[in-house]
Amino acid sequence: MKKIVVFTGAGVSAxxxxxxxRDANGLWANYRVEDVCTPEALKNNRSQVIEFYNMRRxxxxxxxxxxxxxxxxxxxxxxxxxxxxxxVDNLHERAGSTLVLHLHGELMKLxxxxxxxxxxxxxxxxxxxxxxxxxxxxxxxxxxxxFGESVPMFxxxxxxxxxxxxLVVVGTSLAVYPAAxxxxxxxxxxxxxxxxxxxxxxxxxxxxxxxxxxxxxxxxMPRLAKxxxxxxx
Numbered sequence: 001m002k003k004i005v006v007f008t009g010a011g012v013s014a015x016x017x018x019x020x021x022r023d024a025n026g027l028w029a030n031y032r033v034e035d036v037c038t039p040e041a042l043k044n045n046r047s048q049v050i051e052f053y054n055m056r057r058x059x060x061x062x063x064x065x066x067x068x069x070x071x072x073x074x075x076x077x078x079x080x081x082x083x084x085x086x087x088v089d090n091l092h093e094r095a096g097s098t099l100v101l102h103l104h105g106e107l108m109k110l111x112x113x114x115x116x117x118x119x120x121x122x123x124x125x126x127x128x129x130x131x132x133x134x135x136x137x138x139x140x141x142x143x144x145x146x147f148g149e150s151v152p153m154f155x156x157x158x159x160x161x162x163x164x165x166x167l168v169v170v171g172t173s174l175a176v177y178p179a180a181x182x183x184x185x186x187x188x189x190x191x192x193x194x195x196x197x198x199x200x201x202x203x204x205x206x207x208x209x210x211x212x213x214x215x216x217x218x219x220x221m222p223r224l225a226k227x228x229x230x231x232x233x
Contacts, residue, residue, distance in 0.1 A: 002232040003080040005164035006072050007182055008217070011171025011197060013087045015066045015218035018059065038146050042113075046139075050128055053142040057107055057126035060089045068170060068196075068217030069095035071225040078233035084157045086172060086179050088144055101160065103153050103179050109143035112136050116152070119143055154178050161185040166232065167193045167208075168224065171217040174201040194228075196220040 010020040035041050036052040065073075073096035075081045082099045083092050088107040092100045112118035112134040120134065132140045145151055161167065161182050174180040183193065183206055195203065195212045197220075203210050213220040 001078075001080050002165045003082070003163055004075060004166045004168060004228065004232075005161055006075075006081060006083045006168045006170060007161075007172065008068075008072075008083060008085040008087060008092070008170045009172025009176075009179075010087060012066075012068050012085075012217040012221075013063075013089055013091060014171070015068055015216055016063045016091055018063050018087075018089060018091075033147055037144070038148055040148075042141055042146070047130055049142070050130055053107070053144065054127050056088075057122070057128075060091075060107055061126055063089070063091065065091045065095035066218040068219075068221035069097070071222040072170075073097045075225050075228065078229055082160050084160060084182065086176065101153055101157055103145070103151055103157060105142070105144035107142070107144070110134075110140040111143045112138045113141050114138035151178055157182055158185045162187050164191060166228065167191060168196070168228075169193065169201075170196040170221055172197065172201065173199065174203070194224055196224055 014020050031052060035045065036049050042049045069091050072083060072092065076098060083097050084101045084103060085092060086103050088102060088105050090108055108122045110120045110122060110128055115136055118134050118136060120140065128140065134140050162185050164186055167183065167186055169183060186208060189207050191208055193206065193208045193210045195201065195210055196215060196217055198214050198216050213224055
């Protein structure tokens with residue numbers, strides 16, 4: 001059974017109507033990153049940060065997985081599939097994917113400000129209370145990698161990519177680091193890389209063969225999944 005690693009970005013969630021960071025008309029448009037997505041913002045204006053992520057959760061709960069999410073999940077029926085995503089929503093899981101690594105955290109989880117290993121699921125609703133605390137007594141914060149923070153799941157993601165027989169990249173500009181550098185961790189130049197994106201991400205430094213499907217994930221991913229099943233299923 002082939003090991004297929006699928007690396008997804010904001011474009012996959014955008015196809016479900018979730019606003020992206022770069023969308024001028026999206027949820028981020030009324031906020032500066034510095035005010036809602038940095039450790040300093042959490043320290044200096046906790047209420048605004050908590051309110052912002054409550055809004056993002058509330059929005060995410062109104063959205064549903066799209067054809068791209070479902071096509072990725074369906075591949076588990078005939079391949080060993082692991083999803084590495086830059087997205088913080090849970091649409092991959094809701095579509096049925098069982099192995100999902102979130103590089104930048106998870107919107108529907110909170111964690112202790114003192115102990116990053118102390119993580120809690122938000123099982124009902126979307127709201128984090130301003131004064132909510134963990135069992136260690138520390139205030140809870142969104143389980144999100146803020147700008148300026150390290151990406152603790154990057155090294156595990158690199159190890160997963162190193163095991164791939166096929167790498168599929170969907171809905172990412174390949175411009176956000178360190179996540180974008182994952183494409184360079186395939187174990188040799190014979191590993192095929194499939195890129196599903198309507199734009200033109202910079203692939204000039206990739207030495208592997210890249211097959212570029214210039215479609216949005218919701219359209220291109222079902223098509224690619226069918227082709228991969230014919231090749232490897």
